[in-house]
Amino acid sequence: MTATETVAAERASAPAPVRPRRRRKFLGAPWILLAPFLALFVLTVLAPVILAVAQSFTRINRAGMFGEKGVTSSFAGFDNFTQALTNSNFIQAIGRVLLFGVVQVPVMTVFATVLALLLESASARWPAFFRAAYFLPYGIPGVIATILWSFLYVPGLSPLVDAGKLVGLDIDFLGPNTVLWSIANIVTWTYTGYNMLIVIAQLKSIPSDIYEAARMDGASPLRIATSIQLPLIRPALVLSLVFSIIGTLQLFVEPQVLHTVSPAIVSEYTPNLSAYTNAFAYNDYGIASAEAVIIAVAAFVLSFGFLAWTNRKGRS
Amino acid sequence: MTTRSTGWTVAVTGLLTVVALYFLVPVYWVVIAATKSSGDLFTTPGFWFGRTMELWNNVVQVFTASDHIYLRWLLNSVIYAGGGALVATYLAAAGGYALAKYDFRGRNLVFGIVLGGVLVPSTATALPLFLLFSKLGLTNTYWGVLLPAMVSPFGLYLCRIYAAATVEDSLLESGRLDGAGELRIFHSLVLRGMAPALVTVFLFQLVGIWNNFLLPLIMLADDKLYPITLGLNAWRSEVDRSPEFYPLTVGGLLVSVVPLAIAMIFLQRYWRGGLTDGAVKG
Numbered sequence: 001m002t003a004t005e006t007v008a009a010e011r012a013s014a015p016a017p018v019r020p021r022r023r024r025k026f027l028g029a030p031w032i033l034l035a036p037f038l039a040l041f042v043l044t045v046l047a048p049v050i051l052a053v054a055q056s057f058t059r060i061n062r063a064g065m066f067g068e069k070g071v072t073s074s075f076a077g078f079d080n081f082t083q084a085l086t087n088s089n090f091i092q093a094i095g096r097v098l099l100f101g102v103v104q105v106p107v108m109t110v111f112a113t114v115l116a117l118l119l120e121s122a123s124a125r126w127p128a129f130f131r132a133a134y135f136l137p138y139g140i141p142g143v144i145a146t147i148l149w150s151f152l153y154v155p156g157l158s159p160l161v162d163a164g165k166l167v168g169l170d171i172d173f174l175g176p177n178t179v180l181w182s183i184a185n186i187v188t189w190t191y192t193g194y195n196m197l198i199v200i201a202q203l204k205s206i207p208s209d210i211y212e213a214a215r216m217d218g219a220s221p222l223r224i225a226t227s228i229q230l231p232l233i234r235p236a237l238v239l240s241l242v243f244s245i246i247g248t249l250q251l252f253v254e255p256q257v258l259h260t261v262s263p264a265i266v267s268e269y270t271p272n273l274s275a276y277t278n279a280f281a282y283n284d285y286g287i288a289s290a291e292a293v294i295i296a297v298a299a300f301v302l303s304f305g306f307l308a309w310t311n312r313k314g315r316s
Numbered sequence: 317m318t319t320r321s322t323g324w325t326v327a328v329t330g331l332l333t334v335v336a337l338y339f340l341v342p343v344y345w346v347v348i349a350a351t352k353s354s355g356d357l358f359t360t361p362g363f364w365f366g367r368t369m370e371l372w373n374n375v376v377q378v379f380t381a382s383d384h385i386y387l388r389w390l391l392n393s394v395i396y397a398g399g400g401a402l403v404a405t406y407l408a409a410a411g412g413y414a415l416a417k418y419d420f421r422g423r424n425l426v427f428g429i430v431l432g433g434v435l436v437p438s439t440a441t442a443l444p445l446f447l448l449f450s451k452l453g454l455t456n457t458y459w460g461v462l463l464p465a466m467v468s469p470f471g472l473y474l475c476r477i478y479a480a481a482t483v484e485d486s487l488l489e490s491g492r493l494d495g496a497g498e499l500r501i502f503h504s505l506v507l508r509g510m511a512p513a514l515v516t517v518f519l520f521q522l523v524g525i526w527n528n529f530l531l532p533l534i535m536l537a538d539d540k541l542y543p544i545t546l547g548l549n550a551w552r553s554e555v556d557r558s559p560e561f562y563p564l565t566v567g568g569l570l571v572s573v574v575p576l577a578i579a580m581i582f583l584q585r586y587w588r589g590g591l592t593d594g595a596v597k598g
Contacts, residue, residue, distance in 0.1 A: 029498035030418035034426065037411035037472060044464040045433045048444035055444065115335065124328040132581045133336045136343070139580030140573055141527040143545040147552045148342050148569055151349070157562075159345065159362025189339065250439045253529045260553050272439050272530075279443050280534075288443055296440040 055289035056080050080290035089268040090291060094298075096180065097270050101248035104184040109241060111188070112195035113233070117225055119196075120203045131200070135193035142190065146257040149186045154261055174262035183254045191247070195240045202236035203229060238310050242303045249299045252276070271295045343573065350374055350570040354562045374567040381564055388540060389547035390572070393526060395458065396543050400465025401521035405514050408468050412475025413506055417483060427476070433469035439530055446534045460535035461543070465525045471517035478513035479506070519583060526576075544572050 059076035084090055115134060119127045137145065153173035155161050164171040173182045206229065214224050252272040259265045267281065268274035271291060279288035348365060349357060351374070356366030378386050415427050445464060446455060454460045483506055491501040507514075532546050539550060548568050554561040 027420070030414035030420045030423070032499065033410040033414035033502060037407040037467065038426070040407065040463060040467045041430065041433060041469065043448075044445060044467050045436060045441060045469065046429070048441040048448055049436055051444040051448055052440065055447070115332075118328055118332060121328070123325050124332050125325065126329070130332045130336055134339050136577050136580050137339055139523070139576045141529070141545050141576075143527075143529045143549055144569060144572060145342075147548060147565065148346055148573075150552070151566070152342060152345060156358055157362070162362065189342070193339070246437065250437055252439060256529075256533075257549060257552070260556065275443065276530075276534075285443070285447065292440045292443055296437055299437055300435065 052289045052292055055285050056293045058286055060284075060286060076286060080286040081294070084287055084290045084294060087274075087287075089266070090271065090274050093268050093271045093274050097248055097251055100180060100184060100251065101245060104187060105241065105244040105248060107184075108188045108192055108244065109195060109237060112192050112240070113199055113230075113237065115192070116196045116199035116203060116233075117229060120200060121221060121225075123221075131196075134196055137190050137192075138194045140190070142186075142253040143257055145190050146186055146254045149182070149189070150258055150261050153182055153258075174258070174264060176264040179258065179262045179264045183251070183258065186254050187247075187251075191244070195244070198236050198240045199233055202233040206232050234310075238307065242306060245302050245306060246299045249295055249302070343577065346566060346569050346573060349566045350563075352563070352566075354559055357562055357566070370563070374563045375571065378564060378567040378571055385539065386544075386547065386568055386571075389542050389544040392458075392541060393543040393545070396461050396465055396532075397522050397525040400462055400525045401518050403466040404468040404471060404521045405518040407466065408471030408475045408517055409479075409507060409510055409514055410502065411472045412477075413479045413483065413502060413510070415472075416476045416479035417485075417488065430469045430472055434473055438528070442530045442534055445531070449535065455535050456537045456541065458541060461532050461541075464531060465521070465528075468517060468521045468524075471521060474517055475510065475513055478510055483509060544568075548572065 057076055057078075057080065058073050059079060061072045061074060118124060119131055124130065140148070152158050152160055155172075158173070161171055161173070172178055210228060211224065214228055219227070250272055251270040255265050255269045255273055256276075259267075259269070267277045272295060275288045275291040275295065278284045278291065345362060348363060351369055351371040352360065352366035353368055353370045356368065356370075360366040411430075415423060441464075449455045449460050454463070487505055487509075488501055491505050496504070526543075527545070529545055529549075532543055536542060536546065539547065542550065548565060551561050551565045551568060555565060
C-alpha cells in the first residue's frame with residue numbers, strides 16, 4: 001500500500017474514523033480516571049440506597065426479651081410501610097412540614113425576588129453592601145444559626161422578648177403554636193440571600209436592549225418588572241422553589257437543636273426526626289428505613305410533579 | 317435610570333436598610349453577647365454592652381476549656397471540610413473529564429446512575445450509611461465522616477459539562493503526539509484549564525460538609541472527633557444544667573461565625589458563577 005492509498009483508505013472511512021479508534025486505543029484510561037470516584041460513590045451512595053430499600057422490606061425478629069437468644073430477619077413485604085403510614089406521629093410530622101412548606105417557601109421566594117428586583121433596579125444606594133449583608137447568613141451553618149436564634153428566642157436571654165414586654169406584648173417564640181414559625185424564621189433568615197443570588201444571576205442575563213425598548217415605549221418600572229423581568233426569571237424561580245421543597249421535606253437540624261429549649265418539639269416533629277428517633281431511640285431500623293424511603297420518594301414526586309406542572313403552565 | 321427622583325431612592329434605600337437589620341441583628345447580638353459575663357448576659361439589655369468588658373476572657377475561655385477541645389473541633393472541621401472537598405473536587409474532575417472526553421461502553425449508564433445520585437437526599441442515606449460503616453468498623457472514626465465527604469455527584473455533573481464545553485480535542489491530540497500518557501495529559505494539560513469549575517465544586521462541597529450535621533451526629537460518639545457544629549451543639553445542650561456554659565457557647569459561636577461571614581462576603585461572586593452555570597444548563 002502506497003502512502004496515497006493509505007490516505008485514500010482513511011478518507012473512505014471518514015464519517016466515523018475517530019470514535020472506533022479512540023475506543024480501542026484508550027480502553028482503560030477513562031475507567032482509571034473514573035475508578036476512585038465510582039468506588040466511593042458505590043460505597044457511600046449506591047450501597048446505602050440499596051441497603052435502605054432492603055431494610056425497609058425486612059422485619060427483624062429478636063428471640064427472647066432483648067434478643068439475647070439470637071436475632072433473625074425475614075421478608076416483611078409492605079408491613080414497615082403500612083406501619084409507618086398508620087403511625088399518627090409520622091402522619092402529623094408530614095402534615096407539619098407540608099404546612100411549613102406551603103407558607104414558608106412562597107414567603108421566602110417572594111421576599112428573595114423582591115429584594116433581587118430592588119437591588120437590580122439601580123434605585124437604591126450601596127447595592128453591593130446590601131447584597132453581601134443579605135447573603136451573609138447563608139455562610140453560617142444551620143446548627144450555628146439555630147443555636148444563635150435559640151438565644152434570641154429563650155425568655156430571660158432574648159432581647160426580642162424583653163422588647164416585646166416593653167410594649168406590653170408577651171411573645172412566646174417556643175410555644176406549641178409558634179415554634180414552627182420560629183423555625184420558619186430561621187430557615188428564611190438562612191436561605192433568602194441564597195435564593196436572591198439565584199434570581200440576581202438570572203436578572204443579569206437579561207439583555208439590556210430589552211429594557212431600553214421597554215422604556216422607549218414608556219413602560220413604568222413596575223410594568224417592566226411584571227411584564228419583562230418576572231417572566232424571564234421564571235426558570236430561576238422554579239429552580240429555587242424545587243430546592244426549597246426538597247429542603248423543607250428534609251427539615252431536621254433546626255427542630256433537633258431547638259428541641260432542648262422547646263418542649264413543644266416532640267421526638268417525631270418532622271419526618272426526618274421521626275426516622276432518626278425510630279432508628280436510634282427505638283432501634284427499629286425497618287420502620288426508620290421505610291420512613292427514609294417514603295421521604296425520598298415524596299421529594300422526587302413533589303419536585304418532578306412541580307416541574308411538570310410549571311412546564312405545562314409555561315406552554316399554555 | 318436618570319428619571320427616578322431622589323425621594324424614590326431614599327425610600328428604597330430605607331427599606332433595604334430595614335431588611336439588612338433583620339439579617340445582621342443576630343450577628344450583632346452575638347458580638348455584643350460575647351463581651352459579657354454570664355451574669356450580665358441575663359441582667360443587661362441584649363443589644364448593648366454589659367457592665368464589664370469580658371471579650372478577651374471569654375475568648376480565652378473558649379480556647380482553653382476542657383483541654384483545648386474547641387481548637388480540636390475547629391481543626392476537625394477543617395480536616396473534614398477542607399480535606400473532603402479537596403479530594404471530592406479532584407475525583408469529580410477526573411470522572412467528569414473521563415465522561416466528557418472519552419467514548420466508551422457504559423458511559424451513559426455511569427452518567428445516568430451518578431445523576432440519580434445527585435437527586436438522592438443525603439439525609440436518606442445517612443442511616444443506612446451508619447449501618448454499613450458499623451459493619452466495616454468505620455463508625456466513630458475520622459473516615460466515617462471523611463469518606464462520604466469525598467464524593468460529590470453534583471461536582472461530577474458540573475465537571476462533565478465544563479470539560480465538554482472547554483477542553484479542546486486538539487489539546488489532547490497534541491499531548492498524545494508528544495507521547496504523553498492519558499493520565500499525564502489529564503494532570504498537566506486538562507486540570508488547569510478546568511480551574512474555574514473546580515473552584516465552584518470545591519466551595520459547594522466545602523460548605524456542604526461544614527454544614528452537615530446529621531451525618532457526624534450519627535457517626536461520631538467521641539467528642540474529640542466532633543466538627544465544630546457538633547461541638548457547639550454539645551456545649552449548647554449543657555447550658556440548662558450549668559450556666560457557665562453560656563459565655564462558652566456564645567464566645568464559641570462568635571469565633572466560628574466571624575471567619576465564615578468574612579469568607580462569605582469575599583466568595584460571593586464564585587457562587588453566582590456556579591449558580592448561573594447550573595441554572596442555564598439545567
